[in-house]
Amino acid sequence: MLWETIRLxxxxxxxxxxxxxxxxxxxxxxxxxxxxxxxxxQGSTEQVTAxxxxxxxxxxxxxxxxxxxxxxxxxxxTPMFDLRINDLLQEQLALIDVSAPMSMSRGRVVFGNExxxxxxxxxxxxxxxxxxxxxxxxxxxxxxxxxxxxxxCVIGETVRKDLFGxxxxxxxxxxxxxxxxxxxxxxxxxxxxxxxxxxDDFVIMxxxxxxxxxxxxxxxxxxxxxxxxxxxTERAVREVEVVLRDLRRIGRGEDDDFTxxxxxxxxxxxxxxxxxxxxxxxxxxxxxxxxxxxxxxNIMLVSVTERTREIxxxxxxxxxxxxxxMQFLVEAIILSxxxxxxxIAAGLSLGYLGASLLAIPFRPDAGVxxxxxxxxxxxxxxxxxxxxxxxxxxxxxxxxRHE
Amino acid sequence: MTDAATRRxxxxxxxxxxxxxxxxxxxxxxLDGIDLDIDEGDFVAIxxxxxxxxxxxxxxxxxLDAPTAGQYRFNGVEVAGLSRDLRALLRRHYLxxxxxxxxLLARTxxxxxVELPLIYKGMGRAERHAAAIEALAKVGLEHRAHHDPSELxxxxxxxxxxxxxxxxxPQVVLADEPTGNLDTKLSREIMEVLRDLNETDGLxxxxxxxxxxxxxxxxxxxxxxxxxxxxxxxxxxxx
Ligand SMILES: Nc1ncnc2c1ncn2[C@@H]1O[C@H](COP(=O)(O)OP(=O)(O)OP(=O)(O)O)[C@@H](O)[C@H]1O
Ligand SMILES: [Mg+2]
Numbered sequence: 001m002l003w004e005t006i007r008l009x010x011x012x013x014x015x016x017x018x019x020x021x022x023x024x025x026x027x028x029x030x031x032x033x034x035x036x037x038x039x040x041x042q043g044s045t046e047q048v049t050a051x052x053x054x055x056x057x058x059x060x061x062x063x064x065x066x067x068x069x070x071x072x073x074x075x076x077x078t079p080m081f082d083l084r085i086n087d088l089l090q091e092q093l094a095l096i097d098v099s100a101p102m103s104m105s106r107g108r109v110v111f112g113n114e115x116x117x118x119x120x121x122x123x124x125x126x127x128x129x130x131x132x133x134x135x136x137x138x139x140x141x142x143x144x145x146x147x148x149x150x151x152x153c154v155i156g157e158t159v160r161k162d163l164f165g166x167x168x169x170x171x172x173x174x175x176x177x178x179x180x181x182x183x184x185x186x187x188x189x190x191x192x193x194x195x196x197x198x199x200d201d202f203v204i205m206x207x208x209x210x211x212x213x214x215x216x217x218x219x220x221x222x223x224x225x226x227x228x229x230x231x232x233t234e235r236a237v238r239e240v241e242v243v244l245r246d247l248r249r250i251g252r253g254e255d256d257d258f259t260x261x262x263x264x265x266x267x268x269x270x271x272x273x274x275x276x277x278x279x280x281x282x283x284x285x286x287x288x289x290x291x292x293x294x295x296x297x298n299i300m301l302v303s304v305t306e307r308t309r310e311i312x313x314x315x316x317x318x319x320x321x322x323x324x325x326m327q328f329l330v331e332a333i334i335l336s337x338x339x340x341x342x343x344i345a346a347g348l349s350l351g352y353l354g355a356s357l358l359a360i361p362f363r364p365d366a367g368v369x370x371x372x373x374x375x376x377x378x379x380x381x382x383x384x385x386x387x388x389x390x391x392x393x394x395x396x397x398x399x400x401r402h403e
Numbered sequence: 404m405t406d407a408a409t410r411r412x413x414x415x416x417x418x419x420x421x422x423x424x425x426x427x428x429x430x431x432x433x434l435d436g437i438d439l440d441i442d443e444g445d446f447v448a449i450x451x452x453x454x455x456x457x458x459x460x461x462x463x464x465x466x467l468d469a470p471t472a473g474q475y476r477f478n479g480v481e482v483a484g485l486s487r488d489l490r491a492l493l494r495r496h497y498l499x500x501x502x503x504x505x506x507l508l509a510r511t512x513x514x515x516x517v518e519l520p521l522i523y524k525g526m527g528r529a530e531r532h533a534a535a536i537e538a539l540a541k542v543g544l545e546h547r548a549h550h551d552p553s554e555l556x557x558x559x560x561x562x563x564x565x566x567x568x569x570x571x572x573p574q575v576v577l578a579d580e581p582t583g584n585l586d587t588k589l590s591r592e593i594m595e596v597l598r599d600l601n602e603t604d605g606l607x608x609x610x611x612x613x614x615x616x617x618x619x620x621x622x623x624x625x626x627x628x629x630x631x632x633x634x635x636x637x638x639x640x641x642x
Binding site for chain 2: 309316319323396
């Protein structure tokens with residue numbers, strides 16, 4: 001009997017295939033959105049974690065200004081760091097191996113007819129160690145270049161590809177703003193990071209060169225500190241805070257004018273963003289499922305009216321009310337399950353597409369797929385019940401007389 | 404047996420059956436205290452002016468409707484006060500219906516239409532199929548089993564409807580104006596089918612008709628006026 005009911009429902013659905021599809025579109029969109037989002041979200045979380053591990057989770061980023069990551073009015077009133085602070089910090093910190101000073105700016109680099117807007121970074125060799133960059137060809141800076149601020153630079157793979165193509169960059173001179181700069185080294189590619197930003201898109205020169213010829217001041221924008229092996233990051237952070245407060249002469253009771261972040265924190269922040277996005281889309285999906293449910297209810301009500309005579313016939317030949325109820329309920333459930341299945345397929349395809357576009361791993365979640373399936377069944381039950389009950393309550397005599 | 408107390412009740416036994424629609428001013432007494440006995444194997448035609456309560460009587464006898472007052476024993480069992488669902492079970496197992504408008508499921512083959520009541524009886528696929536083919540054979544339509552109603556003539560559609568009523572092997576077939584939509588020639592065909600079923604299979608049939616000629620196929624004629632039975636005679640005498 002149940003099998004008959006299911007067969008009947010599928011027949012009824014396919015008798016009006018286009019209408020059925022339009023009816024379940026809301027569910028398709030809702031389920032599809034959730035699945036695509038969760039798939040991409042999980043892939044990117046995994047990617048962030050992997051990226052951070054690649055960076056080394058023993059890295060600290062020290063920025064001027066409190067709550068630097070929240071984009072407060074940093075920079076204006078807050079004093080920047082300088083090289084002296086960086087070196088004092090490295091000297092005084094027991095739990096830190098190296099601290100690398102970094103200054104940054106964006107600008108155009110030119111070679112021959114080619115040019116590219118990229119990140120221009122001033123730092124010293126400590127940065128390569130701390131951030132785990134390896135040289136592919138050429139060399140890093142030597143002491144004389146660092147000390148006297150010579151116009152030399154190390155470039156990332158993206159910049160090389162763009163400016164030089166197949167030509168050899170080593171020994172060539174590129175122009176960075178007004179500075180002519182010799183390329184002495186090429187870094188090994190790290191590829192895209194989690195959110196698709198290209199980590200190889202930069203040019204690095206000695207800090208002194210940057211300060212004299214690019215920024216025109218002695219500021220250091222941030223410091224990159226590598227925590228000594230085996231030291232818990234929290235302890236290192238606390239030490240940095242204490243020493244830096246002292247170096248910057250912050251009195252008791254005053255707030256820090258800098259922010260120390262470890263990469264784990266950055267990772268959790270990034271996945272936090274993913275979480276917010278997932279949450280937002282889930283809300284959209286919930287609304288979409290509701291609309292989809294109402295669509296199903298509407299079409300089932302139409303169907304019940306259209307098939308009044310059929311209901312009358314069934315009742316007359318001995319169908320009980322609950323059998324008629326079942327018939328229409330099963331039809332609504334199968335209808336929304338179809339929607340759910342199409343949505344799952346669409347969501348997974350979209351997730352796959354998104355993952356390959358963002359260059360993150362494709363991570364479909366069986367749990368979410370199951371939940372989506374159960375959810376669409378639930379939509380069918382909830383929104384199919386009312387029309388089904390209306391069908392079941394019909395009086396056979398009136399139903400048979402219906403035109 | 405002449406002792407009234409021990410005599411078996413007829414298959415259908417109505418006493419003082421009333422069916423009242425509406426309340427107060429708008430009250431309509433569609434059936435007004437009907438007494439009626441129908442024995443197994445009988446073929447009864449009900450006639451009467453429009454609005455005299457023929458269909459209402461059929462609905463009550465067929466357990467599609469419940470009477471407002473009175474006694475209805477079917478097979479000796481009181482059924483007047485049964486719930487909706489129990490009446491559905493009675494219809495499923497003991498009653499077959501033929502309607503004026505055929506009432507076949509559209510876009511569904513004759514075979515499937517005939518199988519429909521058997522599905523509710525919980526019959527298995529193969530058994531159902533065999534029973535449906537047999538019922539279609541009884542009305543001479545086994546060769547049309549795989550046609551949709553839209554591919555059949557009115558007379559053929561009504562025969563499929565009769566086959567559907569027969570498929571569940573009911574004790575009574577109730578037919579409300581079964582020839583109402585058909586011309587005289589097709590009407591006669593349908594009446595011959597019903598008469599054969601009554602004569603050869605001993606099927607009990609209750610039928611409403613407006614045409615005296617069709618009523619003559621029955622054994623017994625009941626004439627209704629204003630919700631009452633005015634006359635109840637064998638058809639040979641009525642003619
Ligand atoms: N659902 C209903 N609500 C109110 N009154 C009804 C209803 N069904 C039937 N009636 C009334 O009951 C009376 C008997 O109706 P019924 O349909 O039994 O007549 P009938 O003899 O079958 O007529 P016809 O020959 O036109 O089919 C009529 O007056 C009709 O208006
Ligand atoms: Mg009538």
